[in-house]
Amino acid sequence: MTASKQSRPRGSGRGRRVTIADIAGRAGVTSAAVSLAVNGRPGVSDATRARIVAIAEEMQWEPSPAARALAGAPVLTIGMVLARPAEVLGTEAFFGAFVAGLQEVLSRRDYSLQMKIVDSTEAEIDTFRRWLAQRRVDGVVVVDLRQDDPRIPALEELGLPALVIGGPGHHGALPSVYVDDAHATRLLVDHLGERGHRSIARVAGNEDFLHILVRDRAFTERCTELGITPVVQDAGFGTRGAGIATAELLAREDAPHAIIFDSDEMALAGIHVVEEAGLRIPEDIAIASYEDSALTRTHRPPITSIGRSAIEYGRVAAARLLEVIEDSRDGRAASAKTPPESRAIEPVLVVRGSTDPDAPEAEGYLRHSALSEEGSEVRVRQESC
Incomplete structure (x- = not known):
């Protein structure tokens, strides 16, 4: 029995995209008329437009990104290039949550997020150039801002729409959003100082990044202002480096009374070393982190x-x-x-048991500012974290 050859109402063959030519054949019009209709351009009657659009929907047609790029239309894609090892990115709860928030908003506008991991800043810049030349993205998110960052002048010259995550400053004429890391650092140091700690260490991440430099400066300055001995121990990002840095701090004759870690993963690695040394938290040594995730709340x-x-x-x-x-x-x-530079979120300190044994269990209490006018701690019970 010979099967009759009929046009497929919902596609044009296994693995083959429905094209404008397929729609034109079904509608009995030219491909040019279909292009005008589906792109909302003048040149066809309202009745013809409605009929063509209905056929396109029935055939489950989707516009080709390549064709949209050639036509100068938005490709509905945002790019992000990362010069960080996959092993580090895979363990960072903060970065994963940031990407989730980014993608949530982009998805509502039917944008996709294209990510690429490279091994150098130069490779990042080459990727930006290639994406622009090939019309692969409508704009890019720039993360891990550095002081004197070569990506900034490169993007300014390219004219590719970009948003820098980081600041204040050091982003040229490009717009940016940032979290006030200096204020966050003062919150941490003030709290530990008020708890009586006179020697505080900071286990720091990659010193190439601007926000790490901002934290380092604010940490040293605030400790000096309060008469506290500051110790900055570079560890890079990652649990192994944090563990080694913590062991080195504990081996010092003047071991610190408290340690601040640049991420929650680093904090957990440091805590393991502290506990292996037989020290109690917070009785013998206090621990704090710049990041608040389920890891910090469930420990x-x-x-x-x-x-x-x-x-x-x-x-x-x-x-x-x-x-x-x-x-x-x-x-x-x-x-x-919107100004070219804006703070995205105002940081607060969530005080928990690793520094204050009297703090409520996982929810802790909030501290919104540094020292109050009376020099006392400002507390607000946290309802949820």
């Missing part, structure tokens, strides 16, 4: 940390980048509504 004792929603940070960044892209498309250098 016993729960870890004092900086409260700043990474998901919300990603949402703010995505919304701002979409504004930048729209401004660029409309020929505006920058939106009059």
Whole structure:
């Protein structure tokens, strides 16, 4: 029995995309008429447009990204290039939450996020150039801002819409959003100082990054102002480096009374070393982290940390980048509504049992500012973290 050859109403063959030519054949019009209709351009009657669009939907047609790029239309893709080892990225709860917030907002506008891991800053810049030349992305998110960052002038020259995650400053004419790491550092140092700690160490991440330099400076300055001995121990990002740095600190004759870690993963690695040394937290040594995640809340004792929603940070960044892209498309250098640089989130300190044995269990209590006018600690019970 011979099967009759009929046109497929919901596609044009296994593994083959439905094209404008397929729609034109079904509608009995030219491909040019279909292009005008599906792109909302004048040149066809309302009735013809409605019929063509209905056929396109029935055939489950989707516009080709390559064709959209050639036509100068948005490709609905945001790019992010990362010069960090996959092993490090895979363990960072903060970064994963940031990307989740970013993607949530982009998805609502039907944008996709394209990520690429490279081994150097030069490779990042080469990727930006290639993406622009090939019309692969509508804009990019720039993370891990550095002092005198070569990516900034390169992107300014390319004219590719970009949003820098980091600051204040050091982002040239590009717009940026950032979290105030200096304020976060003062919150941590003030709290530990008020708890009576006169020697505080900071186990620091990659010193190439601007936010690490900001933390280092603020840490040393605030400790000096309060008469506290500061110790900065470089560890790079990653649990192994944090563990080694903690062991080196504990081996000192003047071992610190408290340690601040640059991430929750680093804090957990350090805590393991502390416990192996037979020290009690917080009785013998206090522990705090710049990041607040489920890891800090579920540890016993729960870890004092900086409260700043990474998901919300990603949402703010995505919304701002979409504004930048729209401004660029409309020929505006920058939106009059939003300054080139803005703080995304105001950090707060969530005090928990790793520094204060009297703090409520996992929820802790919040501290919004540094020393109050009376020099006392400002506490607000945290309802949820």
